[in-house]
Amino acid sequence: MSEIREVIVKTDRLATDKYQVNMGPQHPSTHGVLRLLVTLEGEKVLNVQPHTGYIHSGIEKMCEAITYPQIIHLTDRMDYLSAHMSNEAVALCVENALQIEVPDRVKYIRTIMDELTRLASHQLWWCVYGMDLGALTTFFYGLRDRELILDIFEETCGARMTVSYNTPGGLMFDIHPNFQKRVKDYIKYFKTKLPEYDKLLTGNVIMRERTEGIGYLTLEDAIDFGVTGPSGRASGFSSDVRKHQPYSAYPLVKFNEILDHRCDSLARYEVRILEMWESISIIEQLIDNIPEGDYALKMKGVLKLPEGEFYQRVETARGEFGVFIVSDGKKNPYRIKFRSPGFSNLFALNNMAKGHKIADLVAIMSTLDLIIPDIDR
Amino acid sequence: MTNDELKTVLTERFPAAEIKQGFQYVEMIVKAEDLHETAVQLKQTDEFYFDYLICLTGIDYPENMGITYHLESVKHRHVMVLKVRTSDRVNPAIDTVSDVWITAKYHEREVYDLLGVHFNNHTDLRRLFLEDGWGFPLRKDYVDEVRIVER
Numbered sequence: 001m002s003e004i005r006e007v008i009v010k011t012d013r014l015a016t017d018k019y020q021v022n023m024g025p026q027h028p029s030t031h032g033v034l035r036l037l038v039t040l041e042g043e044k045v046l047n048v049q050p051h052t053g054y055i056h057s058g059i060e061k062m063c064e065a066i067t068y069p070q071i072i073h074l075t076d077r078m079d080y081l082s083a084h085m086s087n088e089a090v091a092l093c094v095e096n097a098l099q100i101e102v103p104d105r106v107k108y109i110r111t112i113m114d115e116l117t118r119l120a121s122h123q124l125w126w127c128v129y130g131m132d133l134g135a136l137t138t139f140f141y142g143l144r145d146r147e148l149i150l151d152i153f154e155e156t157c158g159a160r161m162t163v164s165y166n167t168p169g170g171l172m173f174d175i176h177p178n179f180q181k182r183v184k185d186y187i188k189y190f191k192t193k194l195p196e197y198d199k200l201l202t203g204n205v206i207m208r209e210r211t212e213g214i215g216y217l218t219l220e221d222a223i224d225f226g227v228t229g230p231s232g233r234a235s236g237f238s239s240d241v242r243k244h245q246p247y248s249a250y251p252l253v254k255f256n257e258i259l260d261h262r263c264d265s266l267a268r269y270e271v272r273i274l275e276m277w278e279s280i281s282i283i284e285q286l287i288d289n290i291p292e293g294d295y296a297l298k299m300k301g302v303l304k305l306p307e308g309e310f311y312q313r314v315e316t317a318r319g320e321f322g323v324f325i326v327s328d329g330k331k332n333p334y335r336i337k338f339r340s341p342g343f344s345n346l347f348a349l350n351n352m353a354k355g356h357k358i359a360d361l362v363a364i365m366s367t368l369d370l371i372i373p374d375i376d377r
Numbered sequence: 378m379t380n381d382e383l384k385t386v387l388t389e390r391f392p393a394a395e396i397k398q399g400f401q402y403v404e405m406i407v408k409a410e411d412l413h414e415t416a417v418q419l420k421q422t423d424e425f426y427f428d429y430l431i432c433l434t435g436i437d438y439p440e441n442m443g444i445t446y447h448l449e450s451v452k453h454r455h456v457m458v459l460k461v462r463t464s465d466r467v468n469p470a471i472d473t474v475s476d477v478w479i480t481a482k483y484h485e486r487e488v489y490d491l492l493g494v495h496f497n498n499h500t501d502l503r504r505l506f507l508e509d510g511w512g513f514p515l516r517k518d519y520v521d522e523v524r525i526v527e528r
Contacts, residue, residue, distance in 0.1 A: 053506030060491075061514050097400070223429050223451055226480040237451065239429075244454060308400050311447060311458075313431070322432050322447070335515070339432035339447075347483045376506060 018046060023361075025054050031128065032372030036349075036361075043357045048350040056376040063336045068094050068303045069167055071336065076162035078340060079374035081121040082316035084113050086338075087166040089323045092247055093312035094168040097305045097327065104249075105293040106170045111249035112183065112286050113153075113165060115279040119190070120149040121317035122272050122279075125369045129269065130201050132366040133210055138201055145193055152182050168303055170296025183287050187280055194276060202273065211265035215352040215364035218263060225351070226344035229319025230275060231368050234260045234267035241315040253285045268367040304331050318342055318369050342374040378424075378455045386424060387457075391415065402447075404458045412461050413472040419448065419459070420477050426450045427457065430478035435488035437516050438462070442469040442494050463494065473499040491515040 023036040033054035039047040059078060063071045068090070075086035088110055095102060127142020150160040156176045157165040165172055201207050217227065222235035232239045240257040242250045258274045260267040305327040312323045319341030326335040345368045353361045378386065384403045387396050394415070395406040407415050419427045427448035436443040446459040463469035473496040475482035485496045486505040493513035496502055504511075512519050 053504075056506035058514060061519075221479075224479045226430060226478075239451075309445070309458075310400055311402070311432075320431065324432060324434050324445070324447070326436055335434070335436045337432065337434040343483070343487075344480050347480065 017041075021358075025051075031370065034346075034370065034372050034375070036365075038358065038361065040358060043359075045353050045356055045358055045361055048353050048361065050346050050349060052346070052372075052376055054376065055373055057373070059377045060336055060338065064333060067331050068305070068333070071333075072166060072168075073162075073164050075338070076164055077373060078338060078377055079316055079318065079321070079342070079371050080161050081124060081371060082117055082318060082321070083161060083163050084110075084117040084165060085314050085316040086321055087164060088114065088248070089312050089314040089321055091166040091168050092314070093310050093323045093325055094303065094305065096312060097308070097310040097325065098168070098303070100169060100297060102170055102297060103293040103295075104291045105295060107249040108286050108290045109171060109175055109295070110166065111253070112283055112290075113163075114248070115282045116149050116152065116183070117163075118317045119276055119279050120146045121369075122276050123149075125272060125317075126197060126201075129366045130207075132362050133207055135201060135204070135207070138197075141193075141196065141200060145190055148186055148189070152179065152186065155179070155182070167296060167299075169299040170294065172296075174295040175290075180287055180290065183283065187283055187287075191280060194273075194280075197273065202270070208266065210360065210363050211269060211367075213264050213266075214356060214360050215265040215268075215367060216263050217348060217352050219261075221348065221351055222263075225348040227319070227348045227368075228344065229315070229317070229341050229369075230258075230271040231268050231345055231348075232319060233258055234271045235263045236261040239320060241313045241320055245313055247312075247314060249286060253282050255282050265364055265367045272369075302331050304329060305333070316341060318371065318374065319345060338377060340374045340377060342368075342370050342372075346370055346375055378453060380455075383455050383457060390418070390422070399458060402456050402458045404460060406460045406462075409461055409463060409471055413474065413477075415459070416446075416474045416477045419457075424453075426452045428452070428478075430474075430480050430484070431456075433481055433484035433488065435492040435494055435515070437492060438466075439517075441466050442471075442492060444471060444488065444494065446474070468495070469493070470495040470497055472497050475499055 018039055018041050021038045023038050025033040025035040035051040037049040059074050072087050072090050075090055076083040079086055123142045123146040127139045130138025153163055154160050156179050157163045217235050219236045222232045222237040228239040236259055243257045255278045258271045260271050307327055307329045310325045314321050321341055322339030324337040325333050328334040353364050380403050384396055387405055397404055419425050427450050429449045429451050431447040431449055434445045442463045444461050449456045463471050475485055488494050489502055490505040490507055492515050
């Protein structure tokens with residue numbers, strides 16, 4: 001035995017050398033074109049350097065040349081799974097700057113759509129997370145349920161993902177006559193399906209072994225790196241904009257901000273599962289009470305914002321999304337900045353993955369729920 | 378603290394800075410040379426405790442570059458805006474705050490990439506999205522050769 005060991009020590013030069021591996025830009029687990037430059041020692045991860053920009057599309061620059069209602073359509077293309085929330089952020093920012101108040105009907109519909117989008121986004125995250133851990137079945141379960149939400153979107157706004165349903169001053173169209181019934185049917189259906197998610201993956205031994213105590217992110221680091229959304233809340237960072245600076249119909253509904261103090265991958269997983277229950281509860285509180293009224297205010301053909309700086313925060317499925325408009329009084333912004341949640345979340349990855357095995361890197365990255373166009377913009 | 382209280386306390390604490398109520402938040406404009414010291418104090422003083430840097434934006438103004446920091450305190454739940462201008466527009470430089478808030482390291486790289494603002498004492502100032510040798514697209518005098526923005 002000792003002889004064999006000696007031979008290994010003598011010949012095994014690879015195990016003691018550090019080496020660098022490119023993960024991506026075409027790696028399936030990065031869910032888009034992200035390149036990670038990983039420094040390894042054997043299987044142990046020493047350092048992760050994200051290299052971004054493969055789908056940088058210059059959205060902020062493009063926005064400087066177009067009008068505010070047009071900008072809404074570009075925000076869909078950043079975080080395509082939270083398209084409705086990003087739309088809403090721009091719409092709210094413009095409405096605040098013009099100091100107009102949208103009808104209650106708009107607020108209710110926006111909030112219901114927000115939560116449906118959050119459900120769809122978390123469902124996709126859940127099914128893809130299972131797949132990243134090697135459990136292919138989850139993919140079919142998640143997409144089965146998400147497809148039905150997209151059908152509701154399609155009926156109401158004509159698009160499945162890039163909805164562009166908001167305009168400054170309201171919504172593009174009124175909801176479809178079937179909307180309320182279909183949403184209620186869906187919620188009834190999904191309440192029976194969500195426990196299946198737990199049965200299938202949450203209690204699974206392999207899944208728990210791979211997430212418990214893995215990818216630790218302390219509260220101080222989460223705040224310092226600006227990790228928001230479910231990923232931040234799993235470290236105990238109370239960052240829910242819906243609670244702290246409520247917008248639309250969120251002041252009217254009762255819901256809990258899901259916080260977890262375990263800081264690991266499992267906590268990030270469970271926060272998202274519990275958030276789905278909260279979304280269901282919010283939709284249930286609103287869906288029967290949508291007030292009658294206009295679905296949009298009459299707005300001028302050309303919108304000009306007063307001179308000044310305006311900031312609007314919303315909570316997307318990935319965390320805090322911010323729109324910062326610097327206006328010089330013209331019909332297009334002087335400068336517009338999108339604070340995307342994925343951008344800040346991504347750079348905490350090195351902190352979380354250091355010291356773990358390379359297979360865990362995939363599992364940790366997946367719990368951050370990264371959307372690459374959201375990072376690159 | 379409410380905006381008014383915050384404004385009063387900030388005025389007492391930073392007499393050299395210009396403090397006003399903005400559209401939503403309290404805004405504080407500091408000189409470029411005071412930036413780092415102000416940032417450290419805003420984060421470490423107990424009554425402010427701005428530990429969460431929400432957003433860092435670079436803006437190209439006609440005479441100089443502006444950097445705007447949106448800050449929040451997780452403990453006290455107040456938000457403020459810190460603003461600073463560089464002295465030069467063509468070769469702008471400003472102190473980094475990445476040693477105060479880690480997330481600024483990456484936001485500053487983005488500003489460097491898109492606007493060409495140099496951050497002094499930044500440990501890893503490389504381009505983030507674009508190739509080396511590309512211009513600075515968010516500058517107003519950027520020539521858009523492939524006409525991606527203006528048709």
